[in-house]
Amino acid sequence: PGTLHVVATPIGHRDDIGARAVETLRKVAVIAAEDTRHTRPLLQHLGIDTPLVALHDHNERTAVDGLVERMREGADVALVSDAGTPLISDPGFRLVRAARAAGLKVSPVPGPSAVIAALSVAGLPSDRFIFEGFLAAKAGARRARLTELAGESRTLIFYESSHRIVECLQDMREIFGADRAAVVARELTKLFETVLDAPLDDLVRQVSADPNQQKGEFVVMVAGRPAGEDERLAEGRRVFAILKDELA
Numbered sequence: 001p002g003t004l005h006v007v008a009t010p011i012g013h014r015d016d017i018g019a020r021a022v023e024t025l026r027k028v029a030v031i032a033a034e035d036t037r038h039t040r041p042l043l044q045h046l047g048i049d050t051p052l053v054a055l056h057d058h059n060e061r062t063a064v065d066g067l068v069e070r071m072r073e074g075a076d077v078a079l080v081s082d083a084g085t086p087l088i089s090d091p092g093f094r095l096v097r098a099a100r101a102a103g104l105k106v107s108p109v110p111g112p113s114a115v116i117a118a119l120s121v122a123g124l125p126s127d128r129f130i131f132e133g134f135l136a137a138k139a140g141a142r143r144a145r146l147t148e149l150a151g152e153s154r155t156l157i158f159y160e161s162s163h164r165i166v167e168c169l170q171d172m173r174e175i176f177g178a179d180r181a182a183v184v185a186r187e188l189t190k191l192f193e194t195v196l197d198a199p200l201d202d203l204v205r206q207v208s209a210d211p212n213q214q215k216g217e218f219v220v221m222v223a224g225r226p227a228g229e230d231e232r233l234a235e236g237r238r239v240f241a242i243l244k245d246e247l248a
């Protein structure tokens with residue numbers, strides 16, 4: 001039987017792709033891609049003409065069966081997403097599950113992921129961290145989740161889009177406290193890469209004041225609850241945030 005190779009691709013700079021990723025994309029029978037229109041230019045740049053099939057959240061259920069069947073018959077398949085590592089806030093989970101369930105070999109070709117790239121330059125404690133992916137788009141659900149995380153002592157990492165970056169930082173300031181250390185990593189490996197590092201209060205001000213700082217892709221990292229901070233203070237903020245939402 002064939003192997004499913006889970007291949008990371010660049011998160012911005014197109015040269016951030018390793019030799020083994022290139023070789024794998026070249027030699028497999030088919031590449032399952034989140035968006036074939038997005039992956040095609042990358043393959044063109046690399047001089048690769050391996051056939052592509054779409055595998056996104058909407059067709060994953062049906063596309064998976066065909067891909068597993070092909071691997072059973074001996075074909076090697078590569079899985080890629082639009083950027084970074086598949087399955088990390090990206091499609092691919094069902095395919096990996098199905099391949100494993102079918103007893104097929106699933107092998108990583110590791111490479112970029114925004115969460116790790118951001119943490120590696122943040123200067124926040126990195127020995128323990130939790131990755132929260134995207135917060136909910138709706139304010140109530142987002143604030144409820146942040147409230148649950150207010151007492152967490154590990155570094156917190158979130159993905160955020162340009163639409164909500166200001167609101168997201170404002171909610172964090174309110175729920176985690178104005179003094180909590182945080183880092184916003186924007187457009188990593190791209191032309192306008194910026195890493196802002198300040199207490200949440202300053203970050204809200206810097207980002208709200210400058211429309212350029214609200215553009216692009218973001219990783220938001222927040223220091224865990226400081227060891228010295230009174231647990232009751234965190235609890236007080238938690239209760240305050242709940243009451244405020246109730247009254248709103």
Ligand code: SAM
Nearest residue numbers: 011084085088113114159160187188217218219
């Ligand atoms: N699979 C990807 C990975 O491994 O990082 C993540 C895909 S997720 C749909 C896209 C989100 O990742 C963006 O909204 C942003 O939060 C983050 N992201 C991706 N590329 C980034 C970059 N170059 N700089 C900062 N954040 C980035």
